[in-house]
Amino acid sequence: MSAAVRASTATPGAGRHILTVMASTRMYRNGKLEAEGFPIEEISDRMKDPSATVWFDLCSPDPSELRKISEELGLHRLAVEDALHRQQRAKLDRYASHLFVTVYSADLSLESGELVTHELNAFVTGNALVTVRKDEGFKLDEVLDRWNESSDLAGNGVSFLLHGLLDYVVDTHFETVQALDAEIEALEDQLFDDRRPDRAVQRRTFELRKSLVNLRRVVLPMRELVNSLIRRDLHVVDEAMMPYFQDVYDHVLRATEWTESLRDLVSNILETHLAIRGNRLNVITKQVTSWAAIIAVPTAITGFYGQNVPYPGFGHESGVISSVVLILVISGGLYAIFKRRGWL
Helix, strand or coil, X not given: CCCEEEEEEEECCCCCEEEEEXXXXXXXXXXXXXXXXXXXXXXXXXXCCCXXXXXXXXXXXXXXXXXXXXXXXXXXXXXXXXXXXXXXXXXXXXXXXXEEEEEEXXXXXXXXXXXXXXXEEEEEXXXXXXXXXXXXXXXXXXXXXXXXXXXXXXXXXXXXXXXHHHHHHHHHHHHHHHHHHHHHHHHHHHHCCCCCCHHHHHHHHHHHHHHHHHHHHHHHHHHXXXXXXXXXXXXXXXXXXXXXXXXXXXXXXXXXXXXXXHHHHHHHHHHHHHHHHHHHHHHHHHHHHHHHHHHHHHHHHHHHHCCCCCCCCCCCHHHHHHHHHHHHHXXXXXXXXXXXXXXC
């Protein structure tokens, strides 16, 4: 486990400027972890050794500090600018002396249904990997654990480090898609639960749909990113690491396909929810109409017998009896007919 250290780096120029930045560092030599937690000022000297592979991480660095480090390592200005700005698209940019990678880890809050992403930018040189995190949310410890578990691959240099990083990122995508799938399945069961308020189901549906759209923006570019890395003309992935990157690419494809299928599923849930609400409205309309028809019978009959002109049974007890009988028979008949048709 690498330690975070306060490191001082002297940059060349007319004056000696000392910058202080929080960083985690590691150095592998000939496939073995030789040093970690060393001052960042030693990076340039350690990179001079062709048998050494160096990694260091910066978390929320000051723009001036990152630019000075970029001058020391010869990083392209445009790549540095991208690393300083948030909400970059997941991508792989190729420069003369290095590659620039932007990726996002993902996590789903089961309580709120909100997707949380954490951005990481990486500069990939011939014998160094420089990672720049926007915040502490990106779980660097899990990346380090992957490197420790596959230490037998450390002899493959930067491609070994890059694989551990991408493997962690893609695993977070896969786990998030899996969590979304479980939540959407639970939502399907709630569609036909009359005890669940429609508003709660609708709100949950839109929360998950929003998270799925955001996850799709993170997952889809990974297919092109990993596919570009395994191209032989970039010379980033050697033959020994190629099967491992192919495995990562396979996980990317599965996560992408799963995301697309969930997107269709959420759309179907929304359509089904609207259809169910429409059916419920039709049932309520039929019930109200049926009761209105039944109530109209006594209203009509009592209105007829309430006329101020003589009629059969006028002023006699037989008129009251006949009106009550008509109300009961006709109303009961309508109720029986509506009940048989399932309207009541």
